[in-house]
Amino acid sequence: MGILILFYIFVLAIFVGFEVITKVPPLLHTPLMSGSNAISGITLVGALISAGTGHSALSTILGMMAVVFATINVVGGFMVTDRMLEMFKKDSSKETSK
Amino acid sequence: MVTLTNIVYLIASVLFILGLKNLSSPKTARRGNLLSMSGMFLAVVITLFDKQILDFTYIIAGVIIGAAIGAVAAKRVEMTAMPQMVALFNGFGGGASTLVALSEFTQLTGDPVLNVSITLVLSVLIGTVTFTGSLIAFAKLQGVMRSAPIVYKLQHVVNALLLIAVIVLGVIFALNPTVISPLLVILAIAALLGVLAVIPIGGADMPVVISLLNSYSGLAAAATGFVLSNNVLIISGSLVGASGIILTNIMCKAMNRSLANVLFAAVGQEVAGAGGERRDVTRYQAEDASVMLENAQSVIIVPGYGLAVAQAQHILSEMANILTERGKKVRYAIHPVAGRMPGHMNVLLAEANVSYEQLFDMDEINDDFQNTDVALVIGANDVINPAARYKKDSSLYGMPILNVDKSSTVMIIKRSLSPGFAGEDNELFYDSKTMMCFGDAKKMVTEIVKFLKE
Numbered sequence: 001m002g003i004l005i006l007f008y009i010f011v012l013a014i015f016v017g018f019e020v021i022t023k024v025p026p027l028l029h030t031p032l033m034s035g036s037n038a039i040s041g042i043t044l045v046g047a048l049i050s051a052g053t054g055h056s057a058l059s060t061i062l063g064m065m066a067v068v069f070a071t072i073n074v075v076g077g078f079m080v081t082d083r084m085l086e087m088f089k090k091d092s093s094k095e096t097s098k
Numbered sequence: 099m100v101t102l103t104n105i106v107y108l109i110a111s112v113l114f115i116l117g118l119k120n121l122s123s124p125k126t127a128r129r130g131n132l133l134s135m136s137g138m139f140l141a142v143v144i145t146l147f148d149k150q151i152l153d154f155t156y157i158i159a160g161v162i163i164g165a166a167i168g169a170v171a172a173k174r175v176e177m178t179a180m181p182q183m184v185a186l187f188n189g190f191g192g193g194a195s196t197l198v199a200l201s202e203f204t205q206l207t208g209d210p211v212l213n214v215s216i217t218l219v220l221s222v223l224i225g226t227v228t229f230t231g232s233l234i235a236f237a238k239l240q241g242v243m244r245s246a247p248i249v250y251k252l253q254h255v256v257n258a259l260l261l262i263a264v265i266v267l268g269v270i271f272a273l274n275p276t277v278i279s280p281l282l283v284i285l286a287i288a289a290l291l292g293v294l295a296v297i298p299i300g301g302a303d304m305p306v307v308i309s310l311l312n313s314y315s316g317l318a319a320a321a322t323g324f325v326l327s328n329n330v331l332i333i334s335g336s337l338v339g340a341s342g343i344i345l346t347n348i349m350c351k352a353m354n355r356s357l358a359n360v361l362f363a364a365v366g367q368e369v370a371g372a373g374g375e376r377r378d379v380t381r382y383q384a385e386d387a388s389v390m391l392e393n394a395q396s397v398i399i400v401p402g403y404g405l406a407v408a409q410a411q412h413i414l415s416e417m418a419n420i421l422t423e424r425g426k427k428v429r430y431a432i433h434p435v436a437g438r439m440p441g442h443m444n445v446l447l448a449e450a451n452v453s454y455e456q457l458f459d460m461d462e463i464n465d466d467f468q469n470t471d472v473a474l475v476i477g478a479n480d481v482i483n484p485a486a487r488y489k490k491d492s493s494l495y496g497m498p499i500l501n502v503d504k505s506s507t508v509m510i511i512k513r514s515l516s517p518g519f520a521g522e523d524n525e526l527f528y529d530s531k532t533m534m535c536f537g538d539a540k541k542m543v544t545e546i547v548k549f550l551k552e
Contacts, residue, residue: 003213003324006323006324006327006329006332009329009332009333010320010323010324010332010336011336013111013332013333013336013337013340014336014337014339014340015340016115016337016340017118017336017337017338017339017340017341018340018344020115020118020119020122020337021118021337021340021341021344022344023119023122024118024121024122025122025123025459026348026432026434026440026441026444026459027124027432027441027444027454027457027459028121028122028124028127028441028444029345029348029439029440029441029444030180030184030439030440030441030442030444030445031121031127031131031441031445032118032121032341032345032440032441033184033308033309033312033341033342033345033439033440033441034180034183034184034187035117035118035121035130035131035134036118036312036316036337036338036341036342037184037187037188037191037312037315037338038134038135038138038187039114039117039118039134039137039138039334039337039338040188040191040312040315040316040318040319040334040335040338041138041187041190041191041194041319042138042141042319042330042331042334042335043191043194043195043198043318043319043322043331044138044142044194045141045142045145045328045330045331046198046202046322046323046325046326046328046331047160047194047197047198047201048142048145048146048148048151048157049145049148049150049151049326050197050198050201050202050205051156051157051160051201052148052150052151052152052153052154052156052157053150053151053152053205054152054153055204055205056204056205058201058204059201059204059205060153060156060201062197062198062200062201062204063156063160063197063198063201064156064157064159064160065160065197066160066193066194066197066198066201067156067157067160067161067164068160068163068164068167069164069190069191069193069194069197070164070190070191070194071160071161071163071164071165071168072164072165072167072168072171072187072190073168073187073188073190073191073194074138074164074168075164075165075168075169075172076167076168076169076171076172076183076187077168077172077187078131078134078135078138079168079169079172079173080171080172080175080180080183080187081131082128082131082132083172083173084177084180084445084448085124085127085128085131086128087445087448087449088124088127088444088448088454089448089451089453089454090124090453090454090455
């Protein structure tokens with residue numbers, strides 16, 4: 001794919017990002033950070049191919065390390081975000097669980 | 099197959115955008131996170147069908163190891179430690195970008211075209227700076243390393259020279275991309291740059307740094323997307339990049355400082371003999387405080403990071419519930435820089451079962467202080483210092499503050515009279531309508547609760 005098309009996508013996606021994220025209230029900024037952080041773990045997609053092509057031992061090792069790093073990012077990020085969002089409740093008096 | 103993969107990537111991108119959009123309200127936020135998760139799941143599954151993948155052994159091993167580490171970390175982490183956790187996750191994201199770029203380089207057959215070699219350099223540079231910078235941020239927040247700024251002579255000159263070296267090496271590599279050595283030197287310098295960029299930044303400025311590193315981790319993913327010509331990486335990377343920049347900007351505005359000032363000014367160095375002349379101040383006890391709260395109709399609680407340090411948020415929430423049950427209007431006013439990362443204080447209070455409907459941003463609540471009987475400040479200082487409004491030579495000048503001084507009574511629970519992070523004395527401590535209650539926040543609030551129950 002032409003580099004110019006990729007650049008188009010990059011710039012337009014940044015604008016979408018600005019539009020969507022300015023609407024997130026300060027109340028949820030921490031989950032926003034951990035959640036968006038998990039999304040940036042999308043590098044996993046590239047890592048999977050690097051680890052699986054079996055091109056050379058070096059590329060496979062680098063790829064597998066990338067898979068480990070990116071998976072920590074993805075799994076940890078989404079789980080911790082969910083854990084936080086679960087705590088945001090409307091009526092505290094009815095909730096007994098901590 | 100390639101078309102199908104790209105269609106699924108498009109669906110994943112849309113799910114990420116919808117996921118972030120749902121974060122605009124606490125009611126839909128959890129669903130939003132699930133949408134993002136399913137987007138990620140789809141993208142990963144379709145990638146596994148890629149015909150380039152011949153061997154699944156290392157993929158499976160890597161996923162199992164990564165998922166186990168990530169899951170345990172996410173389950174165990176304390177909410178107070180969330181900033182360093184996010185910093186660490188950021189770092190891993192950045193590190194993954196670097197590794198993918200390097201692995202891709204080793205697989206190149208023939209000379210890569212110019213734009214691939216340029217994006218390779220960017221991917222390695224941003225990814226590695228994110229990785230080591232995040233590790234330092236983690237170490238500072240976790241207390242493994244002293245959080246005060248580390249400064250030395252010619253710091254900025256050294257950093258600038260390193261950056262110039264990276265650019266020169268980048269050009270050399272881009273012109274002759276078959277030789278890997280310039281790329282490895284870039285990797286080493288980038289690792290050093292990440293460390294050097296974060297060590298001069300003080301602990302209280304960390305919210306800005308984490309937001310910025312968050313943005314970098316997104317940009318690193320986007321750069322890797324350029325290397326691989328992969329749209330979903332570019333789109334998700336730019337979404338995260340934008341998010342990090344917005345948060346960085348909000349944090350800087352809330353401290354009335356420029357990003358350059360936060361990154362380079364090394365604010366927060368220990369100043370010898372700070373304070374100056376000490377005036378007399380009336381000390382009040384927990385019993386006095388409970389009587390005052392008993393007689394109030396409306397209370398606004400202003401929590402600061404000191405509250406979290408003292409682990410007083412649970413007992414505070416209990417106190418607030420007692421007051422609410424007695425028909426008083428109790429709300430919380432949250433300054434944007436309360437806590438150690440954007441929105442941190444809200445999470446800490448949510449954990450203590452405070453309903454999010456009681457939590458108010460500075461802009462929402464600042465005009466209400468004048469109609470409030472008691473403003474109860476716990477573990478906060480700079481964000482309520484009126485000097486920010488008029489004292490032009492103060493480092494706080496111009497910073498937006500919570501108008502606690504407009505309420506009828508200001509009650510401040512604090513360990514001592516020592517000035518806050520900015521080193522500026524707070525005149526509000528000596529005001530006649532201020533009740534200073536000295537002591538540990540948890541102990542003091544526990545005592546107040548005891549008196550309220552009597």
